Amino acid sequence: NFVGEFLVLLGAFRVSILWTVIAALGLITAVVYALVLVQKTFHGENTHGWRLAECTPREGASLGAMAAIVVWLGLHPQPVIDTARASMSALASLPAAQAQQASLR
Numbered sequence: 290n291f292v293g294e295f296l297v298l299l300g301a302f303r304v305s306i307l308w309t310v311i312a313a314l315g316l317i318t319a320v321v322y323a324l325v326l327v328q329k330t331f332h333g334e335n336t337h338g339w340r341l342a343e344c345t346p347r348e349g350a351s352l353g354a355m356a357a358i359v360v361w362l363g364l365h366p367q368p369v370i371d372t373a374r375a376s377m378s379a380l381a382s383l384p385a386a387q388a389q390q391a392s393l394r
Contacts, residue, residue: 295363 294316302309344352362369 291359291363292366292369296366 298309298313298316301312
């Protein structure tokens with residue numbers, strides 16, 4: 290969702306900076322709320338005092354690489370959009386072609 294949310298906020302920023310800031314804060318609040326809700330719903334309270342092990346440098350490098358890719362896609366989505374353009378155009382014309390075939394029957 291990051292790419293879509295970022296593009297919406299980028300478009301809204303050109304119209305109203307104040308409303309974009311409010312929307313971004315609402316988005317961040319919703320994400321924090323959802324993460325807390327999921328944690329409490331699926332895992333409950335930590336009554337045993339369990340702790341997660343620290344991640345190794347290899348795991349940290351993997352997480353860092355994935356985070357960098359997500360940020361890059363959020364800031365520069367056009368190459369992905371261009372790649373999908375031909376398929377999306379074909380899908381968009383599909384209902385019109387089906388309607389035309391139905392009218393010929």
